[in-house]
Amino acid sequence: MGRGRTLDEAVDAALIELQESRRNVDVKIVSETADETVVEVTIIDQNAPVTAATAPVNGKAETARVLVEGLLKHMGVRAQVSVRAGAEPLTLDISGRDLGGLIGWRGETLRALQSVTNVMVGKHLDEGERVIVDVERYRQRREHTVREIAMRAARQVKMTGDAITLDAMQPFERRAIHLALEGDPDVTSSSIGEEPERRVVVGPRRAAEQ
Amino acid sequence: MKSRNVASSSDRAGRLSSNGAGGSAAERIRRAIALVNSVADEAGDEELTPTEIAEAIRDCLELSDIDEIPNVRRYLGEALDAVSDGMPADFVAMTLYAALGALREGS
Numbered sequence: 260m261g262r263g264r265t266l267d268e269a270v271d272a273a274l275i276e277l278q279e280s281r282r283n284v285d286v287k288i289v290s291e292t293a294d295e296t297v298v299e300v301t302i303i304d305q306n307a308p309v310t311a312a313t314a315p316v317n318g319k320a321e322t323a324r325v326l327v328e329g330l331l332k333h334m335g336v337r338a339q340v341s342v343r344a345g346a347e348p349l350t351l352d353i354s355g356r357d358l359g360g361l362i363g364w365r366g367e368t369l370r371a372l373q374s375v376t377n378v379m380v381g382k383h384l385d386e387g388e389r390v391i392v393d394v395e396r397y398r399q400r401r402e403h404t405v406r407e408i409a410m411r412a413a414r415q416v417k418m419t420g421d422a423i424t425l426d427a428m429q430p431f432e433r434r435a436i437h438l439a440l441e442g443d444p445d446v447t448s449s450s451i452g453e454e455p456e457r458r459v460v461v462g463p464r465r466a467a468e469q
Numbered sequence: 470m471k472s473r474n475v476a477s478s479s480d481r482a483g484r485l486s487s488n489g490a491g492g493s494a495a496e497r498i499r500r501a502i503a504l505v506n507s508v509a510d511e512a513g514d515e516e517l518t519p520t521e522i523a524e525a526i527r528d529c530l531e532l533s534d535i536d537e538i539p540n541v542r543r544y545l546g547e548a549l550d551a552v553s554d555g556m557p558a559d560f561v562a563m564t565l566y567a568a569l570g571a572l573r574e575g576s
Binding site: 370371373374375377378381389429430431433434437448449450453454455457459 | 499500502503504506507509510511514515557559560562563566570
């Protein structure tokens with residue numbers, strides 16, 4: 260186990276304790292809050308076949324995991340693919356060293372990888388079902404960040420009564436903001452502008468309803 | 470195209486065609502990708518029709534620069550066909566990413 264304020268700090272703490280390097284271990288996030296991240300770090304048996312499933316094996320999930328693992332192998336990327344436990348929709352986590360290239364500019368490569376994954380596994384999925392692909396929890400971190408931005412904006416809107424226009428965001432980020440604020444009785448969110456410059460506006464609910 | 474939040478919005482289509490005149494090939498392809506991803510990711514805050522997405526791809530095809538780089542026009546044409554054939558949003562997005570990748574490799 261490793262603990263730290265950030266994911267990197269928690270992993271570093273565990274690596275120091277194990278006296279291992281990052282490439283020889285598998286990292287699983289046990290809990291993640293604003294103040295502390297707890298990770299479970301296990302040493303990878305280099306001779307054992309890679310079976311990084313961390314969730315109970317589900318046919319569809321395992322098929323998707325194996326397909327993405329194969330795709331990464333063809334791309335020459337050394338990484339582990341695991342199924343995120345309890346995630347809905349089905350989410351694949353890719354972890355490894357130096358995977359920045361797999362995320363790309365503003366997550367563009369990651370989004371492309373997700374599109375390819377959904378095309379590859381589409382025939383195994385039900386109508387409307389999708390697979391989410393995440394690299395080093397990038398997407399989860401972004402969602403967390405934009406939710407915090409949404410909450411800050413909501414507080415400011417309640418204090419001033421003025422609407423706030425946020426920066427341009429990707430669809431999944433805008434969706435996270437709308438979901439974060441939908442239960443708030445005092446503020447409302449909507450989007451303006453054209454893709455890819457579409458922005459969320461957070462404003463007072465009463466003004467929006469008049 | 471497989472989408473759950475698609476509805477008619479003719480005013481937006483008009484804005485799209487008028488705004489789509491500018492921008493480099495990469496910008497126009499990214500814009501088309503963003504529209505498709507908006508459908509695929511269910512942002513839930515806009516109503517897009519396949520016609521609007523096709524319009525954005527045609528904006529890319531209008532640029533003569535793309536003929537200088539191999540495969541870009543071919544991938545864009547395939548993406549347009551995929552929209553017409555009602556293929557899933559992820560398939561259209563994948564084809565557009567291929568066009569963007571070809572553009573990057575060739576420039």
